[in-house]
Amino acid sequence: MEFFADWHTHSKYSDGRGTIQENAEAAMARGLSELAITDHGPANIGTGVKSGATYFEIIDEVREVSAWYPGLTLKAGAEADITGSDGSIDIPPEVRDKLDILIVGLHPYVVPASLEAVWPVVGINRLAGISRGARERARVSNTKALKEAVYRYDVDFISHPDLKMPVDVSELSAACAACDTAIEINTGHHYDKEVLVREAVKTGVNFVVCSDAHFPASVGKLQEGAAVLKKFGVPGERVLNAV
Ligand SMILES: [Zn+2]
Numbered sequence: 001m002e003f004f005a006d007w008h009t010h011s012k013y014s015d016g017r018g019t020i021q022e023n024a025e026a027a028m029a030r031g032l033s034e035l036a037i038t039d040h041g042p043a044n045i046g047t048g049v050k051s052g053a054t055y056f057e058i059i060d061e062v063r064e065v066s067a068w069y070p071g072l073t074l075k076a077g078a079e080a081d082i083t084g085s086d087g088s089i090d091i092p093p094e095v096r097d098k099l100d101i102l103i104v105g106l107h108p109y110v111v112p113a114s115l116e117a118v119w120p121v122v123g124i125n126r127l128a129g130i131s132r133g134a135r136e137r138a139r140v141s142n143t144k145a146l147k148e149a150v151y152r153y154d155v156d157f158i159s160h161p162d163l164k165m166p167v168d169v170s171e172l173s174a175a176c177a178a179c180d181t182a183i184e185i186n187t188g189h190h191y192d193k194e195v196l197v198r199e200a201v202k203t204g205v206n207f208v209v210c211s212d213a214h215f216p217a218s219v220g221k222l223q224e225g226a227a228v229l230k231k232f233g234v235p236g237e238r239v240l241n242a243v
């Protein structure tokens, strides 16, 4: 399995260490023909972009840098945070309209969209480590919120499902399959990707493999994903960034 794209990388606009140009150089060095810059949404505490409007700067810079690398298609995206159990995300509509790629993911430290969202978005996940029951409640709540986001928005894929914050992979993947949203295999974090792929593959959902690179050196490091997909017999045509 050969990957031609890495659609999930961070730059200095959020918590990445590289510039957009440095990520582009790294992608070229890996032989990729597509790269997306997908910085964290503004609700991500300590790591998000300054505000929704920051994405307009990112989009301008992506278009500028893209022109310097004719062999590379550079895309402007966002890794949105879930900020409410109704599937709210932290990317304003006028920004969403201009992005090439919209990723949605759960992150532990976000500013909830409302007071009512404090418990389902943050509180319930704080307690998830305490007991099996609490973890189960967090799983139900997280899965509902992600499904709502997939139904509401044109989401390209869900980043790192089941990393740190529990989700029902089968239920989420079935909703994603129905909405033409893919499930990410994230090679930048250590978590159980085998359970993820084993459950998701049964639903017919498509996959993407992304580095979630926070350093240019990690851009395009995707081979771990190929090994997991192979182990569970996922055909190449269901991996959107592979040929
Ligand atoms: Zn993430």
Ligand SMILES: [Zn+2]
Binding pocket: 008, 010, 079, 159, 212
């Ligand atoms: Zn990320």
